[in-house]
Amino acid sequence: MAGRQQVYSVCGMCSVRCPIVVEVEDGKAVRIEGNPKSPLKGSLCARGAAGIALEMDTERPQRPLIRVGERGEGKWREASWDEALDYVAGKLKDITAAHGGRSVLFSDRGGPFVDLHQAFVRGLGSPNYCNHDSACARNVQHAAKSVMGIGRKEVVYDYRNCKHLVLQTRNILEAINVAEANAVLDGMEKGCKLSVVDIRATYTAGKADNFYMVRPGSDLAFNLAVIHVLINEGLYNKPYVEAHVQDLDALAQHVATCTPQWAEGETGVPAAAITALARQLAEAAPNVIWHPGWMVARYDDSFHVCRTAYIINALLGSIGAKGGLPIANKPGDVGRKGLKKLVDLYPAPEEKRADGVGWRHTQFDGGPGLINLAYDAIVTGDPYPVKAYICYRHDPLMAMPDAEAMKRKWEGLDLLVSVTFSWSDTAWHSDVVLPLSTYLSRESIIASKGGLKPQFFVRKRAMQPTLDTKADWEILCGLAKRLGMDKLVFDRIEDIWEYQLQPTGVTMADFDAKGFVELCDAPKYREDAELKFSTSSGKLEMISPKWTKAGEPSLRPYAAPPAPPQGMFRIAFGRTALHTQGHTVNNPLLAEQMPTNVAWINTARAAELGIADGEMLEVLDARGTAAGRIRAFVTDFVHPEALFMVHGFGHRLPVESRARGKGVADQELMPGGLERYDRAGGGISMQEHFVAVRKAAARA
Numbered sequence: 001m002a003g004r005q006q007v008y009s010v011c012g013m014c015s016v017r018c019p020i021v022v023e024v025e026d027g028k029a030v031r032i033e034g035n036p037k038s039p040l041k042g043s044l045c046a047r048g049a050a051g052i053a054l055e056m057d058t059e060r061p062q063r064p065l066i067r068v069g070e071r072g073e074g075k076w077r078e079a080s081w082d083e084a085l086d087y088v089a090g091k092l093k094d095i096t097a098a099h100g101g102r103s104v105l106f107s108d109r110g111g112p113f114v115d116l117h118q119a120f121v122r123g124l125g126s127p128n129y130c131n132h133d134s135a136c137a138r139n140v141q142h143a144a145k146s147v148m149g150i151g152r153k154e155v156v157y158d159y160r161n162c163k164h165l166v167l168q169t170r171n172i173l174e175a176i177n178v179a180e181a182n183a184v185l186d187g188m189e190k191g192c193k194l195s196v197v198d199i200r201a202t203y204t205a206g207k208a209d210n211f212y213m214v215r216p217g218s219d220l221a222f223n224l225a226v227i228h229v230l231i232n233e234g235l236y237n238k239p240y241v242e243a244h245v246q247d248l249d250a251l252a253q254h255v256a257t258c259t260p261q262w263a264e265g266e267t268g269v270p271a272a273a274i275t276a277l278a279r280q281l282a283e284a285a286p287n288v289i290w291h292p293g294w295m296v297a298r299y300d301d302s303f304h305v306c307r308t309a310y311i312i313n314a315l316l317g318s319i320g321a322k323g324g325l326p327i328a329n330k331p332g333d334v335g336r337k338g339l340k341k342l343v344d345l346y347p348a349p350e351e352k353r354a355d356g357v358g359w360r361h362t363q364f365d366g367g368p369g370l371i372n373l374a375y376d377a378i379v380t381g382d383p384y385p386v387k388a389y390i391c392y393r394h395d396p397l398m399a400m401p402d403a404e405a406m407k408r409k410w411e412g413l414d415l416l417v418s419v420t421f422s423w424s425d426t427a428w429h430s431d432v433v434l435p436l437s438t439y440l441s442r443e444s445i446i447a448s449k450g451g452l453k454p455q456f457f458v459r460k461r462a463m464q465p466t467l468d469t470k471a472d473w474e475i476l477c478g479l480a481k482r483l484g485m486d487k488l489v490f491d492r493i494e495d496i497w498e499y500q501l502q503p504t505g506v507t508m509a510d511f512d513a514k515g516f517v518e519l520c521d522a523p524k525y526r527e528d529a530e531l532k533f534s535t536s537s538g539k540l541e542m543i544s545p546k547w548t549k550a551g552e553p554s555l556r557p558y559a560a561p562p563a564p565p566q567g568m569f570r571i572a573f574g575r576t577a578l579h580t581q582g583h584t585v586n587n588p589l590l591a592e593q594m595p596t597n598v599a600w601i602n603t604a605r606a607a608e609l610g611i612a613d614g615e616m617l618e619v620l621d622a623r624g625t626a627a628g629r630i631r632a633f634v635t636d637f638v639h640p641e642a643l644f645m646v647h648g649f650g651h652r653l654p655v656e657s658r659a660r661g662k663g664v665a666d667q668e669l670m671p672g673g674l675e676r677y678d679r680a681g682g683g684i685s686m687q688e689h690f691v692a693v694r695k696a697a698a699r700a
């Protein structure tokens with residue numbers, strides 16, 4: 001590739017996958033910007049702009065590695081790709097011959113490109129495809145299913161036409177999706193009101209019309225009181241509720257005593273403020289979005305908080321409405337054909353899932369299951385032995401609590417493979433590391449994205465890899481070839497694209513103009529009469545028969561979260577605009593921008609403990625084990641019960657010179673946390689842990 005070129009592609013610095021255009025000079029990426037032909041209009045976030053530094057960084061796995069020491073010891077031998085793929089395929093052959101295809105577990109980071117992964121897992125004859133989501137949005141997904149019968153991404157957040165947006169446990173201007181942040185700001189310019197419910201004043205809260213600092217873990221009380229006001233003051237959308245809502249009476253009865261006065265005692269938010277919010281929402285209805293949240297693997301009742309968010313939207317008539325949560329269109333909804341699926345190359349396995357999803361836990365989505373529960377099968381052999389685990393761009397040792405417990409569960413694995421583009425705790429603990437090319441030097445399969453205007457998009461390779469790394473399809477098709485999975489053997493990415501596009505009438509040339517292909521010209525909204533939900537009643541269900549059958553009440557009475565023991569705090573965490581989870585902390589540019597996290601402590605609590613702003617602290621978990629050193633950030637803007645820190649820091653690997661030893665890892669403060677999850681929604685309850693702090697001794 002000589003000279004200067006522009007390549008349309010897709011950012012990979014986080015899971016949002018913004019459309020980008022990469023400027024390439026003499027075969028090297030020199031500049032990245034947001035795709036000007038997309039709604040991003042050229043804009044990008046700081047992490048997206050740091051992509052070239054990732055490609056150039058040599059502190060990532062440089063070629064395939066096979067473990068020679070004990071797991072986690074960091075002793076490797078370098079291998080050629082042929083040798084590494086032969087090794088993994090050989091092990092998989094032995095394991096599946098002895099224990100069946102079902103003994104292979106696979107987890108990834110979810111998202112639009114997983115069709116290829118799912119095809120690979122099916123080709124092995126395993127039902128055990130999982131993703132990361134029990135540590136992220138599973139409670140939202142299941143809440144959406146329980147109320148609407150459809151998943152959380154099957155409705156759109158129509159921020160640009162919204163008149164009142166409520167963000168609860170959602171920091172939209174720092175936990176970034178660029179297009180979404182832009183849409184929110186555009187909506188606000190047109191007069192949309194913003195209300196933020198958080199345990200601390202975020203940057204987003206700084207822009208809000210209303211900010212409610214709630215007691216950590218008390219959101220359900222807040223929401224029940226809003227529902228109480230909407231029903232008791234007759235503020236809900238009666239024709240809509242009449243047509244689309246099932247079991248309103250049961251809901252009314254459930255919230256009868258949940259007055260704003262009661263909620264004030266639980267949440268710390270004045271009753272009058274809660275009442276006023278409900279009235280403001282009713283005025284703006286149906287152009288209202290009460291955001292159900294994203295990262296809500298936090299509490300034992302987070303599923304119910306998300307459910308009540310959907311219920312409030314239902315009462316206001318915003319589900320399905322323009323300016324609210326209109327239904328997303330798939331290709332078929334706009335008269336087009338969807339992509340041909342790679343997963344359909346193989347029949348769905350009849351075997352039940354190792355994590356119990358779909359048979360032991362009947363209310364949960366079978367698609368990605370619940371990875372943390374699948375680990376138990378490694379230990380118990382129930383329902384059958386799990387012997388191989390492929391972690392595909394997933395770092396469970398950092399993404400879930402209690403890494404030591406997880407490592408013990410993995411001891412029964414005969415093979416642990418990590419496919420990753422950066423070092424991670426999981427890669428370090430693996431038997432084989434297969435280094436993935438960065439998003440700048442690999443292509444993806446074509447993805448389909450639902451929305452008001454559904455589209456197809458694809459990642460193109462902007463440059464050749466700097467290190468000895470490979471693309472997803474090269475790795476998986478390389479394994480498929482060695483495993484005799486002939487249907488999944490593609491030698492060229494163009495052949496995969498051609499296969500996917502077969503039914504669609506779209507060609508690869510159609511992507512040249514903008515980098516993506518829209519499947520209709522104008523946004524398509526549905527009329528009220530067209531609304532029909534995929535629940536058993538066809539309505540929005542206040543009581544879900546599916547959850548009832550699983551022994552989970554749909555309307556759970558509020559139980560106040562326990563207060564932290566004397567002198568302790570509840571651990572709380574979230575994102576920063578400058579990093580993605582833990583995997584950009586070693587990026588040369590981003591490490592310079594934000595090298596460490598800090599511990600947010602309320603001013604009054606800090607005074608009680610004699611802690612000054614900027615002082616170095618140790619944070620101790622509930623057993624009294626110290627997790628590392630972190631600077632105190634003393635502020636009025638965090639709830640007194642919470643100790644907040646940005647997730648992703650506290651790295652310990654010797655191969656990451658910039659990240660090592662900086663800050664504290666929140667997931668290290670959750671002993672036993674792998675077993676603590678929301679039984680109704682499946683999300684891990686990561687904020688059900690208490691911590692203490694003490695002044696750190698001066699370093700010798």
Ligand SMILES: Nc1nc2c(c(=O)[nH]1)N[C@H]1C(S)=C(S)[C@@H](COP(=O)(O)OP(=O)(O)OC[C@H]3O[C@@H](n4cnc5c(=O)[nH]c(N)nc54)[C@H](O)[C@@H]3O)O[C@H]1N2
Binds near residue numbers: 013400420573574580
């Ligand atoms: N204690 C605690 N735990 C948490 C969280 C928390 O706030 N606190 N957050 C939770 C949330 S919301 C999530 S989503 C999970 C995330 O945790 P994970 O699902 O593990 O996701 P990542 O850290 O984004 O990526 C995992 C690995 O994939 C590699 N990777 C490979 N290919 C790519 C690529 O194309 N793009 C990117 N971006 N990475 C790639 C990265 O190098 C990284 O090592 O963690 C969850 N766990």
Ligand SMILES: Nc1nc2c(c(=O)[nH]1)N[C@H]1C(S)=C(S)[C@@H](COP(=O)(O)OP(=O)(O)OC[C@H]3O[C@@H](n4cnc5c(=O)[nH]c(N)nc54)[C@H](O)[C@@H]3O)O[C@H]1N2
Binds near residue numbers: 137576
């Ligand atoms: N820059 C950047 N953007 C990202 C990511 C990233 O790593 N970096 N990750 C992406 C991913 S995977 C996800 S899942 C999303 C997450 O997106 P969000 O869920 O919006 O982000 P978080 O910062 O995890 O959490 C949002 C807020 O919840 C608050 N909170 C904590 N406990 C409580 C509580 O009890 N009640 C209430 N009401 N609020 C509480 C926190 O203070 C925080 O401000 O962000 C995505 N976008």
Ligand code: SF4
Binds near residue numbers: 015044
């Ligand atoms: S939000 Fe930022 S990091 Fe994530 S895909 Fe978009 S530009 Fe990249």
Ligand SMILES: [Mo]
Binds near residue numbers: 135136137295
């Ligand atoms: Mo997430």
